[in-house]
Every structure is written in C-alpha cells, then in structure tokens.
Amino acid sequence: MRISTALSLFLFCFSSALADSASGDSKKLYKPKDAECTITSPYSENFFDLNKLKRTPGAAPPQMDWQVKGLDYGANFSINICAPVLADTSKVEGIDEAGRANVGAYYEKNGTIYSIGSVSTTPQFRGRKLILAYENGSPCPNAPELRKAALMSLMCDHEQFHKPSIAFVGQFNDCAYFFEVRTAAACPTLNQAQALGPGAVFGAIMGVFVLVYLIGGIFYQRTVMHARGWRQIPHYHAWAATLNFFWVRLFVAPILFILRILSFITCGRLGSSGRRSTSIRRSSSSIEQAGWKRHDEWA
Ligand SMILES: *[C@@H]1O[C@H](CO)[C@@H](O)[C@H](O)[C@H]1NC(C)=O
Numbered sequence: 001m002r003i004s005t006a007l008s009l010f011l012f013c014f015s016s017a018l019a020d021s022a023s024g025d026s027k028k029l030y031k032p033k034d035a036e037c038t039i040t041s042p043y044s045e046n047f048f049d050l051n052k053l054k055r056t057p058g059a060a061p062p063q064m065d066w067q068v069k070g071l072d073y074g075a076n077f078s079i080n081i082c083a084p085v086l087a088d089t090s091k092v093e094g095i096d097e098a099g100r101a102n103v104g105a106y107y108e109k110n111g112t113i114y115s116i117g118s119v120s121t122t123p124q125f126r127g128r129k130l131i132l133a134y135e136n137g138s139p140c141p142n143a144p145e146l147r148k149a150a151l152m153s154l155m156c157d158h159e160q161f162h163k164p165s166i167a168f169v170g171q172f173n174d175c176a177y178f179f180e181v182r183t184a185a186a187c188p189t190l191n192q193a194q195a196l197g198p199g200a201v202f203g204a205i206m207g208v209f210v211l212v213y214l215i216g217g218i219f220y221q222r223t224v225m226h227a228r229g230w231r232q233i234p235h236y237h238a239w240a241a242t243l244n245f246f247w248v249r250l251f252v253a254p255i256l257f258i259l260r261i262l263s264f265i266t267c268g269r270l271g272s273s274g275r276r277s278t279s280i281r282r283s284s285s286s287i288e289q290a291g292w293k294r295h296d297e298w299a
C-alpha cells in the first residue's frame with residue numbers, strides 16, 4: 001500500500017511538472033531577452049540575427065568596415081553593424097574621448113572625419129520594418145545642439161549572403177542620414193537558443209508515451225486485475241525479468257569474472273590458498289541462490 005501511495009505521488013508530481021513546462025503561458029513569462037544584435041519579431045515570432053554583418057578587428061583575412069558610395073553627396077561612408085567601426089576614429093569631429101571608441105558610421109569630407117552616429121546593438125521593429133538607428137554623431141552644422149544620426153532599414157535578400165548591399169538613400173541638413181541594407185541576415189531564422197532540438201522533441205514524446213503507458217497500465221491492473229503492490233506495474237513480470245537479466249549481465253557477471261581472474265592471478269602465484277578459493281566459491285553460490293543459474297558458463 002505504501003508503495004502505491006509513493007508511486008501515485010511521484011506520478012502526480014511528474015505529470016504536473018510536465019504540464020507546467022508544456023503550458024503556453026510559461027513561454028511568455030520566461031521568454032529570454034533578445035541577445036545582442038538579434039531581435040524576435042513581435043508580429044511573427046520570427047527571429048533575426050544581424051551578428052553576421054558585424055566586422056571584427058583581428059579577423060583573418062583582415063576585415064574592413066562596409067563601404068557605401070555617397071554618390072552626389074561628395075563623400076563615401078564607412079559603416080559597421082552592431083560594432084564600432086574598425087577604422088581609426090581618434091580625430092573624429094566634435095566627439096569626446098569616450099564617444100570616439102563607439103563611432104558606428106562615419107564619412108570624411110575636406111579632410112575632416114564626421115561621425116554619423118554611435119553604434120547600437122539593438123535592432124528594432126517599426127511596424128514590419130527592421131531598423132537599426134545610430135545616434136549622437138558629430139554636431140550638425142546648422143544646429144550645433146543636434147547631433148548627426150543614421151537610420152538603416154534592413155531588408156531580407158537571400159542573394160546578399162556573404163556581404164550586405166548597403167545603399168545611401170539620402171540625408172537632410174548634413175544631420176540625418178538614411179541607408180537601405182539588403183542582406184540575408186535580415187531574413188527570419190530559427191532561434192537556436194529557444195527552439196527545441198530534434199532530440200528534445202523525441203525525448204518529450206517518449207516521456208509522454210511512458211507516462212501514458214504507466215498511468216493507463218496501473219489503472220488497468222488496479223481496477224480490472226485487482227492487483228496490489230508492485231504487481232500494479234503493467235507487465236510487472238516481464239520488467240522484473242528484464243531488470244534481473246541486465247543486473248546479472250552488467251553487474252554480477254563482470255564482478256564474478258574479475259573475481260575469478262583475480263583469484264586465478266593471486267592463487268596461481270601464491271599457490272592455491274584455501275581461504276581465498278572458499279570465499280570465491282561462497283560468493284558464487286550466493287549469486288546462484290539469487291536466481292542466477294548460468295554459473296557453469298564461467299566454469
Ligand atoms: C568614393 O568611392 C569611389 C570608389 O568606390 C571613388 O571613385 C570616389 O572617388 C569616392 N568618393 C570620395 C568623395 O572619396
């Protein structure tokens with residue numbers, strides 16, 4: 001009776017834990033914050049990872065900032081995504097020491113380097129548009145209290161897999177700059193951190209299967225067969241025989257085998273000492289009493 005109480009308590013706890021993890025609400029409660037330079041769309045739950053667009057210093061072969069032609073603007077732009085530009089920004093116009101390490105995009109005109117924004121690692125969704133905004137660049141020429149800023153619109157383009165195609169769309173008052181970034185990195189992907197792998201899905205299905213088998217089987221054994229104690233477990237005799245088989249094969253037989261080798265080595269060297277051989281014989285006969293009839297296999 002105590003066994004069945006413990007078993008039903010265990011099954012109750014196990015099934016409620018399973019129900020907790022399976023309920024849809026927990027997904028919202030424990031949803032991890034998006035990692036740097038990634039975002040989950042609030043509309044489609046699609047996952048976007050812009051880390052592939054990040055240029056890193058010290059990479060082999062050496063990398064450069066993304067180069068964007070300014071065309072009629074009269075200057076070209078250098079941009080990094082989710083990381084500060086790799087180029088030297090120690091002489092950038094109107095930015096303090098700390099800000100110089102965080103320049104995300106710049107251009108050079110008439111020998112002066114102008115920042116068009118500090119780096120941001122948090123892409124955003126405006127409606128269905130994936131955007132990345134850099135702010136706090138060099139002071140705007142006509143309004144020194146304002147600072148240059150750049151707005152990038154990221155668009156999914158499977159053709160742009162190895163590098164993005166960045167186009168300068170336009171600017172206003174040498175203060176606000178707009179870019180269009182076509183890249184495969186802006187195409188939705190599966191979030192590796194949140195998605196269940198095939199192994200986990202298989203494990204969950206197997207777990208449910210075992211649970212249904214146990215609960216259904218115990219219910220049947222109790223109510224129809226009027227079984228009590230351990231016999232409530234479905235196919236109790238088959239499971240017990242299987243367990244016994246593995247117990248003997250995996251534990252008892254190897255231990256016995258090692259004991260026999262040890263006794264062979266020690267007795268062979270010392271000459272057969274009566275005390276050791278009787279102890280071995282006693283242990284093997286006790287195994288025999290425990291239900292193992294294959295003793296002759298080792299003789
Ligand atoms: C911008 O780059 C192009 C080549 O990529 C070059 O021909 C042009 O002179 C550059 N413009 C400026 C203002 O440096």
Ligand SMILES: *[C@@H]1O[C@H](CO)[C@@H](O)[C@H](O)[C@H]1NC(C)=O
Pocket residue numbers: 110
């Ligand atoms: C370039 O800068 C110098 C001073 O540094 C200035 O005299 C000159 O007018 C500037 N040229 C242009 C085209 O802005």
